[in-house]
Amino acid sequence: MRVLAIAVAALVALSTLVAPAHAAGAPIYRYEIINRANSWLTANNGTRVPYDQNRKWTDGYRMDCSGYASMAARLDKVPDAPNTQALITTTWTSPIAMSELKRGDLVIDAIGDGDNRHVVIFDRWTDSTRTRYFAYEQRGGWGTDWRSHTYGLEANSEYKARRLLNVIDK
Numbered sequence: 001m002r003v004l005a006i007a008v009a010a011l012v013a014l015s016t017l018v019a020p021a022h023a024a025g026a027p028i029y030r031y032e033i034i035n036r037a038n039s040w041l042t043a044n045n046g047t048r049v050p051y052d053q054n055r056k057w058t059d060g061y062r063m064d065c066s067g068y069a070s071m072a073a074r075l076d077k078v079p080d081a082p083n084t085q086a087l088i089t090t091t092w093t094s095p096i097a098m099s100e101l102k103r104g105d106l107v108i109d110a111i112g113d114g115d116n117r118h119v120v121i122f123d124r125w126t127d128s129t130r131t132r133y134f135a136y137e138q139r140g141g142w143g144t145d146w147r148s149h150t151y152g153l154e155a156n157s158e159y160k161a162r163r164l165l166n167v168i169d170k
Contacts (some may be wrong), residue, residue, distance in 0.1 A: 010048070019092075024092055024165035025075040031168065033104035037072040037121045040144040048068035048144035067120045068138035069106060073164050085110045093162035096151040098152050099130070101161050107135065107151050109158045115140075120149060 040049040043057070045140035052063040056078055070081045075092065082092050088110040096105065101122045108119045120135035123146070134147045139145055152159035 027168050027170050028074045028165050029168045030102060030104040032055060033072045033121065034122040034123060036074070038070060039137070041146060049138070051138055063138065064120045065138045068144065069121055072121055072136070073166065082120050084108060087119055088160065093164055096160045096161045096163045101133065104164065104167055106162045106164065108162055109151070110148050111158045120129055120151060154160050
């Protein structure tokens with residue numbers, strides 16, 4: 001019995017050493033990320049969810065860009081929801097090349113203060129030239145949007161492509 005108790009204690013201790021501080025989020029399919037992102041375009045009685053860095057929407061997620069990305073990817077809610085700077089860490093995402101973007105991936109600028117950082121959710125390329133793409137975003141002065149972007153495609157851009165760790169590639 002004592003050997004069993006020691007073994008269990010050792011396993012518990014070991015698991016706390018290798019377990020991340022946060023889980024990457026519940027597994028989610030790419031189409032679910034896009035469907036969830038799309039839902040905020042009409043979630044406010046048929047209109048877009050307004051932008052607000054200090055408030056939560058009815059689903060418990062912040063109404064800013066990182067709260068929106070967290071909602072779409074089914075990540076933690078407030079107070080543990082990652083902000084833009086946290087989303088670019090290996091706790092939540094891994095780096096990829098812009099050319100590797102797939103639906104539901106993120107394009108993130110984590111440089112600067114809260115008014116300058118931004119994250120968008122990649123949907124698809126606008127055409128075969130891959131010089132623009134459509135993305136979902138939650139943006140100041142507007143709210144939820146779906147529009148074309150070149151973020152991350154310009155030389156020396158601060159925007160970087162990231163793949164969510166909880167995404168199921170299907």
